[in-house]
Amino acid sequence: MGKSPLVLVIVTSLVVGLLVFSFTPDMSDFAARYFLRSKAGSSTPEVAKFTQVEGKVWRRQHGAENPTRLRKTGTLFHHDLLTVELHSHLDLRFPSGDEIRLEEKTKAVVEYWNPADSNSPIYLTVLMGDFSLLKAGQRGKLFVVMDKQLFSPGFRPEAKAFVLRLRSSELGLVGQDQTGAAPEGTTPDDGEEDGKLAPSEKTAGLAATLTNQYIEEVISGQKRDFQRCQANAIREMGQVKGQVLVGFTIQPRGKIEDSKILQTTIDNKQLMDCLLTVFKNSRFQEFTGAPIVRSYPLSFE
Numbered sequence: 001m002g003k004s005p006l007v008l009v010i011v012t013s014l015v016v017g018l019l020v021f022s023f024t025p026d027m028s029d030f031a032a033r034y035f036l037r038s039k040a041g042s043s044t045p046e047v048a049k050f051t052q053v054e055g056k057v058w059r060r061q062h063g064a065e066n067p068t069r070l071r072k073t074g075t076l077f078h079h080d081l082l083t084v085e086l087h088s089h090l091d092l093r094f095p096s097g098d099e100i101r102l103e104e105k106t107k108a109v110v111e112y113w114n115p116a117d118s119n120s121p122i123y124l125t126v127l128m129g130d131f132s133l134l135k136a137g138q139r140g141k142l143f144v145v146m147d148k149q150l151f152s153p154g155f156r157p158e159a160k161a162f163v164l165r166l167r168s169s170e171l172g173l174v175g176q177d178q179t180g181a182a183p184e185g186t187t188p189d190d191g192e193e194d195g196k197l198a199p200s201e202k203t204a205g206l207a208a209t210l211t212n213q214y215i216e217e218v219i220s221g222q223k224r225d226f227q228r229c230q231a232n233a234i235r236e237m238g239q240v241k242g243q244v245l246v247g248f249t250i251q252p253r254g255k256i257e258d259s260k261i262l263q264t265t266i267d268n269k270q271l272m273d274c275l276l277t278v279f280k281n282s283r284f285q286e287f288t289g290a291p292i293v294r295s296y297p298l299s300f301e
Contacts (some may be wrong), residue, residue, distance in 0.1 A: 044077040047110045047122055048094045055088025055104075078115045082108050084129065094122055097137025098153055103130045113247075113260065121293075123247075124153075125262070143247075143293060145262050150247050150295030162216050164223065165299045168240070171231050208289040210250065215284070219296050222278050229274035230300060233266075240300050242266040246279055250292040254284040262295060 044062070053070045060067035062079035070090065076082075082102060084090050090102040092110075102108055106129025114120040124131070126146040136154045144153055148161040233240045242265035249258045259279045261272050275298065 044079075045112055045115045045118065046075050047078055047080070047112060048076045048092045050074055050076060050090055051093050051099075052089075052091035054090070056085040057088055057090045057102075058083040058085075076110050079109065079111050082106075082110070091134065092124075094137065094142050096122070096141030097135070098133070098142045099135035099137070100124065100153060101132040101134055103132060105129050106131065113258070123150075123262070140290070140293070145245070145247070145295065148243075148245055148295070148297040150245075150262065150293065161295075161297050163297045163299050164220055164226070165301055166223070166226055166230050167301045168230065168234060171227060171234070206286055206288050209287050210284060210292060212294075215250070215292070215294060216296075218282055218284055219279075222282055225278045225281075226275065226298065229271055229278065232274065233268055233271040236270065237268060240266060240268070240271065242300055244272070244275060244298045244300070245295055246275060246298065247293070247295045248279050250284055250294065252287050252289065252291065254286045256280055256282055256284075257291075266300065 050057075050070060051073055053072060057070045058067040059070050059076070060081040060083075061077060062081075067081075067083065070082075076092070082090060084102045084104055084106045086104050088104050092100045092102065094100070107127045108129070108131070109125045109127065111123050111125070112120045113123060121140065122142050124142065124144050126144060131144070131146075131153075133153045139152055139154075142153060143150055144156075148163065149157055151157055230240055243263070244261065244266060245263040247258075247260050247262045248256045251257055256279050259276045261276070264272065266272075279296075
C-alpha cells in the first residue's frame with residue numbers, strides 16, 4: 001500500500017505526457033513523419049545504391065516536405081529527387097550493373113517505368129546538370145531522359161532531339177473529333193500477336209531495326225491526330241501551351257507498346273491520354289531485331 005502514491009504519480013505523469021505530446025503540433029508532426037516515413041520507405045521499390053558521396057548531396061523522397069543530406073552509402077527509392085551542389089558529386093550503382101556519376105550542379109530523379117514490376121527498366125531523368133558513365137551494364141535495363149531525349153547511358157545522342165511543334169494558329173484546318181479517336185486507317189486492336197517475329201519466310205528482306213529518321217517521319221505523320229487532341233484540350237482549358245515528352249517501345253511487329261508520359265508542363269490528363277492513344281495507334285514497318293525504345297517531344301504553342 002505504501003507504493004500506491006508512487007504508482008499513481010507515475011501513471012498520472014504518463015497520461016499528462018501523452019496528452020501534451022498529442023496536442024503539440026510540432027511534436028506529433030515530427031513523430032508522424034519520422035515513424036511513418038520508415039514504414040513508407042520499406043514499401044517503396046528500391047531503385048539504386050549510392051556508393052560514394054562527395055560534398056553536399058541531397059535526396060527528397062516522394063511525398064516528403066524537406067530533403068535530407070546523403071552521407072557515405074545507402075539505398076535510393078522510386079521517385080527520389082537528387083540534388084548535387086557545387087564542388088560535389090554522387091556515384092550510383094544500378095541493378096543493371098551500370099555505374100553513374102551525377103556531376104556538380106545536377107538535379108535528377110530515379111524511377112521505375114513500372115514500379116509494380118521489379119524487372120521494369122529504370123529511368124534516370126536529368127532535370128539539370130550532367131552525368132558520367134563510370135561502368136556500362138546490361139543494355140536495355142537503364143535509360144537516361146535528358147535534353148528532351150531518351151537514351152542508354154553509353155549511347156548519348158549527338159544531335160538535338162527533333163521536336164514536333166503544334167501551333168494553335170493552325171487548328172482552323174483541323175476537324176475536332178472526339179478525344180482519343182483512332183487515326184484514320186488504323187485498327188488499334190487488330191488481333192496481331194505482339195513480341196518478336198518468329199523466323200519464317202515473312203521475315204526475309206526485313207531490316208534488323210528502324211532508323212531514327214523513319215521513326216520521326218511516322219510520328220510526324222500523325223500531326224493531324226495530335227492537333228485533334230490539342231483542339232479538344234483548348235475547348236476545355238481555353239489555352240494549351242507547354243512541352244510534353246513521350247516515351248515508347250516499338251515491337252518488331254511494328255506496334256507501339258508501353259507508351260508513357262515522361263515529362264510534361266501541361267496539367268491535363270485528358271490531353272495526355274489522347275496523345276498516348278495517338279502513339280499507340282501508330283504503325284511502323286516490321287523488323288527482325290530487338291524492340292526499340294525511343295522518346296518523342298511535342299511542343300504546344
